[in-house]
Amino acid sequence: MPETLVSALEELDKAYEQYKDDPAFVEELRVLQTDYAGRPTPLFLANRLSERVGCRVYLKREDLAHTGAHKINNTLGQILLAVRMGKKRIIAETGAGQHGVATATVAALFGLECHVYMGEEDIRRQELNVFRMRLLGAEVLPVSSGSGTLKDATNEAIRDWVANVESTHYIIGSVVGPAPYPTLVRDFQTIIGSETREQFLTREGKLPDGLVACVGAGSNAIGMFHDFLNDDSVRLVGVEAAGLGLDSGKHGASLARGTGGILHGSYSYVLQDADGQIQEAHSIAAGLDYPSVGPEHSHLKDAGRVEYTSVTDEEALEAFQELSRLEGIIPALESAHAVAYLLADHGFSEDSTVVVCLSGRGDKDVYSVADVLEMRR
Amino acid sequence: MSAGKRTGYSPGAFGSQGGASGLTALFREAGRPLLMPYAVGGYPDSKGCLQIVRTYLQNGADLIELGIPFSDPLADGPVIQGASQVALRAGIRPTDVLDVASAASSEGARLVLLSYLNTILAYGSERFFKRCAEGGVLGVVVPDVPVEEAAELQATARAQAVDVILLAAPTSTEERLARIAKAASGFIYCVSTTGVTGARSSLRADLPEFIARLRRHTDLPLAVGFGVSKVEQAEEVARYADGVIIGSALVDMVARGKDFKAGLAAAAGYLHEVSNTPSFSR
Numbered sequence: 132m133p134e135t136l137v138s139a140l141e142e143l144d145k146a147y148e149q150y151k152d153d154p155a156f157v158e159e160l161r162v163l164q165t166d167y168a169g170r171p172t173p174l175f176l177a178n179r180l181s182e183r184v185g186c187r188v189y190l191k192r193e194d195l196a197h198t199g200a201h202k203i204n205n206t207l208g209q210i211l212l213a214v215r216m217g218k219k220r221i222i223a224e225t226g227a228g229q230h231g232v233a234t235a236t237v238a239a240l241f242g243l244e245c246h247v248y249m250g251e252e253d254i255r256r257q258e259l260n261v262f263r264m265r266l267l268g269a270e271v272l273p274v275s276s277g278s279g280t281l282k283d284a285t286n287e288a289i290r291d292w293v294a295n296v297e298s299t300h301y302i303i304g305s306v307v308g309p310a311p312y313p314t315l316v317r318d319f320q321t322i323i324g325s326e327t328r329e330q331f332l333t334r335e336g337k338l339p340d341g342l343v344a345c346v347g348a349g350s351n352a353i354g355m356f357h358d359f360l361n362d363d364s365v366r367l368v369g370v371e372a373a374g375l376g377l378d379s380g381k382h383g384a385s386l387a388r389g390t391g392g393i394l395h396g397s398y399s400y401v402l403q404d405a406d407g408q409i410q411e412a413h414s415i416a417a418g419l420d421y422p423s424v425g426p427e428h429s430h431l432k433d434a435g436r437v438e439y440t441s442v443t444d445e446e447a448l449e450a451f452q453e454l455s456r457l458e459g460i461i462p463a464l465e466s467a468h469a470v471a472y473l474l475a476d477h478g479f480s481e482d483s484t485v486v487v488c489l490s491g492r493g494d495k496d497v498y499s500v501a502d503v504l505e506m507r508r
Numbered sequence: 509m510s511a512g513k514r515t516g517y518s519p520g521a522f523g524s525q526g527g528a529s530g531l532t533a534l535f536r537e538a539g540r541p542l543l544m545p546y547a548v549g550g551y552p553d554s555k556g557c558l559q560i561v562r563t564y565l566q567n568g569a570d571l572i573e574l575g576i577p578f579s580d581p582l583a584d585g586p587v588i589q590g591a592s593q594v595a596l597r598a599g600i601r602p603t604d605v606l607d608v609a610s611a612a613s614s615e616g617a618r619l620v621l622l623s624y625l626n627t628i629l630a631y632g633s634e635r636f637f638k639r640c641a642e643g644g645v646l647g648v649v650v651p652d653v654p655v656e657e658a659a660e661l662q663a664t665a666r667a668q669a670v671d672v673i674l675l676a677a678p679t680s681t682e683e684r685l686a687r688i689a690k691a692a693s694g695f696i697y698c699v700s701t702t703g704v705t706g707a708r709s710s711l712r713a714d715l716p717e718f719i720a721r722l723r724r725h726t727d728l729p730l731a732v733g734f735g736v737s738k739v740e741q742a743e744e745v746a747r748y749a750d751g752v753i754i755g756s757a758l759v760d761m762v763a764r765g766k767d768f769k770a771g772l773a774a775a776a777g778y779l780h781e782v783s784n785t786p787s788f789s790r
Contacts, residue, residue, distance in 0.1 A: 133675070396652070
């Protein structure tokens with residue numbers, strides 16, 4: 132990370148250490164999670180899906196959290212830190228627009244100025260979320276450099292932060308970026324797993340046999356897995372975007388096909404060429420379109436604790452429709468990747484019980500899915 | 509390209525013995541601030557880049573900074589990003605930029621490179637600094653490596669008598685400035701502004717104070733870059749800094765010429781003017 136930002140990162144680290152166990156901070160966050168974001172989100176036994184895939188499946192309904200995805204968990208935590216650090220302006224990057232919406236939402240709640248960087252390609256395919264952000268009073272700044280997706284939006288957000296670091300807090304949306312971000316974002320997302328654990332224990336009197344979550348940069352997956360890492364009986368599966376296929380060169384599977392490198396201040400698996408030039412990722416799901424992954428996922432892969440696999444655009448699209456028809460739940464295309472894993476050869480026995488992190492709802496995707504399906508007629 | 513092509517003096521004679529490095533000596537011997545123009549390595553292609561470097565040399569450049577194009581240059585503004593993309597699309601690889609550096613060095617240019625860390629890691633840091641040394645490159649600016657992460661890179665570079673140039677920013681705390689000053693070698697790259705590279709209509713009002721703060725911690729030469737574009741700005745910065753780095757303004761001049769020749773002429777005229785101001789010609 133550029134020297135210009137190091138003091139801000141140190142300031143953030145200090146603020147986080149100071150407040151994370153501070154009773155007033157913890158209580159303010161708890162009230163917002165409950166009364167504002169609608170937590171705890173339900174754990175729903177999906178009977179028809181269970182029948183279809185051949186094992187019992189619960190859905191952790193992050194799609195029912197305020198703004199329609201798990202992203203609000205992190206932005207609520209970070210905005211409270213920003214306010215305590217006296218920052219007047221918030222910036223964020225966004226891919227699918229869910230993090231942008233969640234950031235614009237909390238900025239509105241606290242009356243702070245908000246600028247969201249979004250790739251031009253993503254603006255095109257996530258029109259609805261762009262409108263939502265503007266409605267919430269945020270300014271959406273189009274990014275045309277590179278592939279016009281999440282990586283490039285992140286570059287621009289970092290450049291903005293370098294220039295305005297004294298007045299601005301950068302709410303990064305996933306478990307990436309320089310320290311302390313990967314830890315801080317993970318901590319704010321572990322509520323997904325801790326709720327799941329409690330809800331599941333109450334319902335079933337034991338731990339689940341497996342957890343499945345999609346992995347782009349990986350915040351919902353880390354949030355889901357973290358409280359189960361020491362429970363060896365719980366199989367953990369992270370599902371990356373195979374895009375048009377792992378051998379097509381058009382995918383977002385950094386863990387499957389990346390090599391060690393540095394992007395946005397983290398050392399992790401990165402999609403790059405022999406010279407270390409970062410390659411463009413591809414996925415039908417804008418939120419999985421990132422050529423790297425949170426460093427903790429890289430660690431969990433190397434340690435063998437989490438199985439990482441991938442599903443294609445095609446399989447995700449199928450799962451998107453299948454879940455809609457079977458359960459009356461339209462999932463985000465990102466979350467559809469986790470569902471798609473269960474529709475294929477998942478390796479869970481019939482009597483095992485699995486929890487899928489349904490990280491977001493699919494309203495934002497209906498137009499682009501309609502376009503794809505329309506073209507096939 | 510051979511190790512014997514190094515010109516002027518041998519960096520090895522200084523750096524590794526705890527004294528001043530070759531770069532530091534270059535500043536000391538000049539007795540005036542150094543004029544340090546920047547070019548994107550391999551822009552618009554290898555041949556064109558070498559012509560740009562020659563133009564810089566003929567018009568008063570003391571030390572030339574050559575950037576290795578990177579896909580995601582976080583510290584750079586639109587002008588250098590754009591030129592980097594042109595070079596990358598032309599198929600320029602880090603090894604090509606090292607070749608340009610060697611050629612320029614054999615023609616008498618004193619050079620530092622600018623490279624993002626991922627490029628060096630992918631190349632292999634030992635191999636990278638070895639090639640730098642063989643090509644007469646005196647130092648490497650790594651804009652995304654702060655002082656606490658620099659030690660290993662510095663040790664690898666030092667073994668080849670190449671300096672890793674550390675950066676200091678106006679936002680660096682007093683404690684950090686002391687730490688940077690202690691770890692630095694060659695010179696310190698002082699970022700004139702919060703923000704990315706690119707021309708600014710005015711520089712930060714507290715820039716002289718920032719340089720003075722850092723000066724209290726070190727005798728190393730302090731070069732100022734990021735945002736210096738106008739002749740008067742260069743002249744002004746030269747009153748309190750040991751070197752003035754001019755990047756985006758020059759890259760932009762070359763890019764905007766109605767053809768390459770016209771762009772080169774514009775850059776030549778500008779550098780000539782800067783180098784003849786009292787600060788640089790004394």
